[in-house]
Amino acid sequence: MISNVIEETPLISLVGPPNSGKTTLFNLLSGKNLKTVNYPGSTVEYSTGKIIDKYGVNAVLIDSPGIVSLIPNSPDEAVSVDSLYSHPGVGSPHLIINTIDASQLSRHLLLALQLIDSGFKVIIVLTMNDILYKKQLEILQNELSDELKCDVVKIDGKSGKGIDNLIRIIDQNLNEINILGKPKPKAYKLDSNKRKLIDSYNRIEHIVNDVLQDIPQSGKINLSKANKQLKILGTHYVGKNNRPDELTLKIDRILLHKFWGLFVFVLIMGFTFTSIFWLADPLMSLVDNLFSFLAQLAAITIDDGWLASLISDGVISGLGSVLVFVPQIIILFLILGVLEDSGYLARGAMLIDKPLSKIGLNGRSFVPMLSGFACAIPAMLAARAIPNRRERLLTIFILPLMSCSARLPVYALLIAFLIPLDKPWIGGFILAGIYIFSIISSIIVASIINKFRKKIINAEDNSSFILELPTYKLPKPGSILRNTYSSTKQYILKAGPVILAFSLIIWLITYFPAGDQKIERTGLAKEQVVQLEKSQQLENSYAAHIGKVIQPIVEPLGFDWRIGVSLITAFVAREVFVSSMALIFKVTDSSDNLQSSLLDSMRSAQIESSGKKLFTPSTILGLIIFFVFALQCMSTVAVSRKETGSWRIPALQLVIFTSLAYMMTFITVNGLKLLGLG
Amino acid sequence: MKTAANLKFGEKVKINEIDISNPSHQRILEIGFTPGQEIELVNISAFNDPIALSIRGTLIAIRKKEADCIIVS
Numbered sequence: 071m072i073s074n075v076i077e078e079t080p081l082i083s084l085v086g087p088p089n090s091g092k093t094t095l096f097n098l099l100s101g102k103n104l105k106t107v108n109y110p111g112s113t114v115e116y117s118t119g120k121i122i123d124k125y126g127v128n129a130v131l132i133d134s135p136g137i138v139s140l141i142p143n144s145p146d147e148a149v150s151v152d153s154l155y156s157h158p159g160v161g162s163p164h165l166i167i168n169t170i171d172a173s174q175l176s177r178h179l180l181l182a183l184q185l186i187d188s189g190f191k192v193i194i195v196l197t198m199n200d201i202l203y204k205k206q207l208e209i210l211q212n213e214l215s216d217e218l219k220c221d222v223v224k225i226d227g228k229s230g231k232g233i234d235n236l237i238r239i240i241d242q243n244l245n246e247i248n249i250l251g252k253p254k255p256k257a258y259k260l261d262s263n264k265r266k267l268i269d270s271y272n273r274i275e276h277i278v279n280d281v282l283q284d285i286p287q288s289g290k291i292n293l294s295k296a297n298k299q300l301k302i303l304g305t306h307y308v309g310k311n312n313r314p315d316e317l318t319l320k321i322d323r324i325l326l327h328k329f330w331g332l333f334v335f336v337l338i339m340g341f342t343f344t345s346i347f348w349l350a351d352p353l354m355s356l357v358d359n360l361f362s363f364l365a366q367l368a369a370i371t372i373d374d375g376w377l378a379s380l381i382s383d384g385v386i387s388g389l390g391s392v393l394v395f396v397p398q399i400i401i402l403f404l405i406l407g408v409l410e411d412s413g414y415l416a417r418g419a420m421l422i423d424k425p426l427s428k429i430g431l432n433g434r435s436f437v438p439m440l441s442g443f444a445c446a447i448p449a450m451l452a453a454r455a456i457p458n459r460r461e462r463l464l465t466i467f468i469l470p471l472m473s474c475s476a477r478l479p480v481y482a483l484l485i486a487f488l489i490p491l492d493k494p495w496i497g498g499f500i501l502a503g504i505y506i507f508s509i510i511s512s513i514i515v516a517s518i519i520n521k522f523r524k525k526i527i528n529a530e531d532n533s534s535f536i537l538e539l540p541t542y543k544l545p546k547p548g549s550i551l552r553n554t555y556s557s558t559k560q561y562i563l564k565a566g567p568v569i570l571a572f573s574l575i576i577w578l579i580t581y582f583p584a585g586d587q588k589i590e591r592t593g594l595a596k597e598q599v600v601q602l603e604k605s606q607q608l609e610n611s612y613a614a615h616i617g618k619v620i621q622p623i624v625e626p627l628g629f630d631w632r633i634g635v636s637l638i639t640a641f642v643a644r645e646v647f648v649s650s651m652a653l654i655f656k657v658t659d660s661s662d663n664l665q666s667s668l669l670d671s672m673r674s675a676q677i678e679s680s681g682k683k684l685f686t687p688s689t690i691l692g693l694i695i696f697f698v699f700a701l702q703c704m705s706t707v708a709v710s711r712k713e714t715g716s717w718r719i720p721a722l723q724l725v726i727f728t729s730l731a732y733m734m735t736f737i738t739v740n741g742l743k744l745l746g747l748g
Numbered sequence: 749m750k751t752a753a754n755l756k757f758g759e760k761v762k763i764n765e766i767d768i769s770n771p772s773h774q775r776i777l778e779i780g781f782t783p784g785q786e787i788e789l790v791n792i793s794a795f796n797d798p799i800a801l802s803i804r805g806t807l808i809a810i811r812k813k814e815a816d817c818i819i820v821s
Contacts, residue, residue, distance in 0.1 A: 141778070143775050173805060176780065176804050177780040180778060180780075263774055264766065264774075268777070268782050312805045314790070314805055319790055322791050326792070326793055327794065335794075423798055423809075424795035424797050427811075532771040534771075534814060535809070535810065535811045536776065537798075537808070537809045538808055538809075
């Protein structure tokens with residue numbers, strides 16, 4: 071679809087180093103109706119927008135991954151760079167817009183020189199001129215344009231000043247291409263990387279000397295400009311620009327400090343965790359209640375038995391289990407956005423790099439792992455920022471072990487069973503214990519997987535941590551909100567269809583072949599009748615048959631077919647376990663005290679063959695352990711497939727984590743029984 | 749041979765050479781660590797590694813293992 075558009079409209083690629091203001095410019099230029107295209111290899115999606123929507127220029131703008139140079143450092147980078155020359159989806163660009171942070175001129179000119187030398191038609195956009203201005207320096211735009219033999223435009227990302235000028239110059243360049251033909255760039259070749267890089271930088275230093283000047287003071291004769299024009303003097307201006315931001319250095323003294331740095335790190339992580347849980351909690355129950363209300367409404371208003379069930383239990387509940395996590399994900403992305411925009415995330419990654427490198431991960435694994443405590447899906451998307459393939463795959467591999475929020479309702483139910491009613495505070499300790507246990511286990515699992523990485527991950531790269539620490543600045547609410555919106559949309563689009571499809575399948579196997587059930591209705595409220603009908607359906611359904619078939623498998627864990635069925639339904643999303651248990655143990659109370667009546671039913675449940683109690687402290691703890699390890703989330707599997715590019719890793723995750731869960735549960739349940747805690 | 753990995757806090761030096769036997773040398777050159785440039789060790793991470801170097805007006809966090817290929821005078 072996109073390629074059809076390209077045949078008639080020119081393609082402009084937006085290229086630039088990380089932190090060069092590329093995304094801000096993209097948002098300024100592109101209209102609202104974005105499409106995403108896949109960037110090959112990295113499986114990273116990049117947005118395309120049509121400039122025509124906003125400014126009347128007939129061209130498609132495509133974003134690209136931030137790169138430092140055209141010489142790839144890894145196979146993944148090679149794919150990114152190759153697709154700059156010829157993108158398999160959209161072809162080769164007519165024009166390249168290259169963003170350069172004016173305060174980082176010398177470092178960012180390297181990519182510009184390489185692009186121009188390759189034969190691309192390039193427009194240089196200088197961003198963050200205000201930072202340079204604070205140092206009382208400015209770049210002579212025309213001189214830079216003469217030296218590089220391409221157009222140079224200054225843009226103010228905050229106010230959008232300079233955009234009109236840029237649009238005019240894009241128009242001019244496209245007209246030239248119309249007359250002279252599309253440029254045919256040649257791949258940037260290097261005979262001796264080191265020599266050529268040093269030569270490039272020598273050339274850059276001359277250019278910087280020529281174009282950087284003191285801002286003329288009013289009332290004084292501008293000697294420096296005169297000197298520039300006569301090519302006298304020079305290094306003084308470069309020296310002035312070579313001092314990093316003083317305030318940033320001071321803040322870093324604290325934030326990277328051996329004691330205070332770690333203290334603030336733990337504080338920020340703690341704040342993020344608690345916000346994900348406590349701030350999101352009321353919103354999540356709101357979504358949850360809304361969808362149960364809608365489901366009930368549908369069940370009552372639609373007369374037809376199976377259709378009512380399909381709509382209320384299949385579609386509406388399925389949608390509910392996708393959307394219930396949206397509040398958490400929004401909060402997570404808002405916090406991450408603030409941390410990223412302010413410059414803290416890079417410091418966090420730096421602080422944690424050393425310990426993480428011990429288990430084969432990278433400082434950059436830290437953001438995905440943190441996100442994993444909300445949901446593994448955005449976490450896997452966040453893992454794209456890890457440049458090293460092996461470390462990225464290993465990070466993705468262990469993400470399902472992070473205790474995601476879908477496990478919380480399950481833990482809440484199981485913990486409630488364990489603790490005495492009059493001492494609810496014990497529950498908090500047990501929950502904290504589960505989190506600590508899952509963190510420790512994921513560290514152990516990561517280091518074991520890392521030991522066998524050649525077999526499991528199947529990728530070997532040079533491990534590296536070189537990260538620019540950006541200048542601290544106040545976060546921009548606009549861009550944070552925009553990113554949060556697009557990340558949340560990505561989550562819904564990625565997880566939504568999988569969860570929905572799976573909940574329909576689960577509905578099918580839990581509803582059929584029983585169909586409508588005849589219940590003795592006397593003396594029962596409408597809600598209780600509905601609940602009893604559902605229980606009957608489930609008991610006679612395919613799912614129950616499957617549960618009875620797998621009973622021998624779950625029996626060694628102290629479970630029976632009813633728990634087995636609930637575990638199967640939990641593959642839609644883990645929290646579905648709770649509602650399945652409610653159905654299967656025939657809880658007929660209204661949803662207000664669903665948990666307490668479910669607990670009562672669980673307490674009186676017996677193993678059918680022996681008449682012994684089904685739920686004992688050992689089986690409950692066993693279930694908790696099972697949920698700590700098992701990969702019971704089909705959307706995670708689907709996203710893992712997409713992000714790793716094959717079925718290999720998701721299949722291994724599914725097998726390894728589920729068998730690990732089985733083993734650990736077996737050990738827990740039978741160990742506790744041996745100790746007499748049966 | 750002194751390298752950027754064994755600088756002291758606040759020590760300012762000039763880069764002499766980049767050792768190409770280190771697999772990260774290319775990226776290190778690309779981000780601006782070229783001979784003749786002045787660098788300063790401005791910070792050390794809480795676990796003693798990585799370190800933060802100031803180069804060309806910016807801060808780069810880099811593992812000691814990689815900073816080891818930046819030979820300084």
